Amino acid sequence: MEVREETSHVAQPTAGETWELRLYVAGQTAKSVAALANLRRYCEQHVPGRYQLEVIDLLQHPQLAEGDQILAIPTVVRKVPEPIRKVIGDLSNEERVLVGLDLRPQLR
């Protein structure tokens, strides 16, 4: 809601799934900045054009923390595809992020 980054490289997403990701941060902390940068990089690398990334700053919207059961900051929530997955931390461990969010396009 705060920052809505639509995929810009490809107008029409290729067939298959899209990823809806939400990153919860609390202000511009080092961990938050790193998490956003890392997440954006992984998405571009693995699912370019097939993701939506939403960054929510809880300092400005504290009421949103309850909805996604956010405790740790930063947290990225994969809303789509189901089931909901969460990855916490600054996302510096790429392997874990990819596994956690399942960011690998399935080949059809």
Next chain:
Amino acid sequence: MQEDIPFQLASLPRLPKAPTGIDGLDEITEGGLPLGRPTLVCGSAGCGKTLMAIEFLVRGVQEFDEPGVLMTFEETAEELAANVASLGFDLPQLQAAKKLRLDHVHLDRSEIEEAGEYDLDGLFIRLGYAIDSIGAKRVVLDTIEALFSGFPNEAVLRSEIRRLFRWLKDKGVTTVITAERGEGTLTRQGLEEYVSDCVILLDNRVIDQITTRRLRIVKYRGSTHGTNEYPYLISEDGLSVLPVTSLKLAHQVSDEILSSGVPGLDEMFQRRGWYRGSSVLLTGTAGTAKTTLAAFFAAEACRRGERCLYFAFEESPAQLLRNMRSVGLDLQPFIEQDLLRIEAARPTLNGLERHLVTLHKLIGDYQPAAVVIDPISNLISVGSLSEVRSMLTRMIDFLKVSNITALFTALVSGRHGQLEMTEEGVSSLVDTWISVRDLEGVGERNRGLSILKARGMAHSNQVREFLVTGQGIQLLDVVIGPEGIITGAGRLSQRIHEEAQRVVHQHEADRRERELERKRRMLEATIANLRTEFETVEEELRRTSHEEHLREAAQRDGRAARATGAAPDYLPPVPNA
């Protein structure tokens, strides 16, 4: 926040406290939990940690107008609301009134992947938002240990929890944190390390199949507090911690005298009864009419127009009524006038504490002037000796403070050894102690009553025999025989013996009477004889005298005639004149 802190100008500032509103807890903590600081409530499963925490919040809203936040890590808001609805806590309504905010934190390890450094700012933000949105003064975290199962990095978690408590203190909210009890430690995750202000330990133990819950304040920094283990209960009205009364011997006393309901018994006391507000113990072996005496006392209170509460631990109300009717005591009208209430329950139905709380509650509701507990000795079946004793101490104190006259009956076992000592050891607590006992003689058993003590009053030292008759209880006069006081058949035989002696004496007296009469009659007869004899003699004498007289007169006449014939102026000398 600051202006809420009570400040005593005369003395040093005391630690400000937030009253919990929980029955009894504020007395033990001397005012409540430390204001604006976290308190840890720990205990094993099922001992009411969550309930205590929720009651703290609800009472805070209802009684002190302090809104609260409940952050729950285990149960959902709906589950909690349903769980505490039975205690009369309407959480949804409080939420709607913006006095309470529930936030359920859902943690699922399988959903969470850890990838790099993180902190728990999200939790802080949520909690901060919840506190600020309703202006909360009280916060409950139930059970924060659940975080340990949700986050793998314990080092981060511990530092974050430490930061959380610091942050809550800075926010100035009074916080209750619940935690599961661990093996050998107060909490499983060692949370007591972080919460250093106040730690309350709840304990749930089963002894002889009876569960008692106990509360202890392990630590309370900056304040004195009760240090004992206090029993507590979860009742329909929430948690209540005992003692409800403070154990200080400072109650007012009355100088008014109340009748025992048995006239003969009253007479054994110098002031014809016992003091209002005193406690009376009635001990006796089985079948010595303890209940009957107690019922007469209850009826007497009702006759004065006072309310009496009768706890029957052995008989149902109907049975008690029937049995008392057999001794000429009809309690039914008193019940109809709402002067008498009989509460019957088996002692084993509840633990001791629940009995005590029931008593407190009923006395609070009914406001009696007299209370009968029949018998207290049955309570021993639900607790150990020391527990029963401490419960009774509390009960007696409570009754005295309320100026309620109390009568307890107690069954003493054994005909010889333990007669002078009740098993509960309450005899030192009561003011008046009456003992009823079997006086077993040759082939029979009689009831004897004596007063062992009566504080503040002289009393009879006699053992009085009494009878339970169709017209009530009768104390018989003391009969002293050749070998002391005589009862029962001995009394009867003594009476027959006396009667026989009386008859013998009567006969003797009659006989003497008759003898006297006889003597009198004999004497009278003798007197009559003598008198007859005397009359005879008298008559003889009179007759002789008369004849003499006649002869003399005749001689005089003869001489006169002779003188007239010879010389009238010459009188010859009269021979034999």
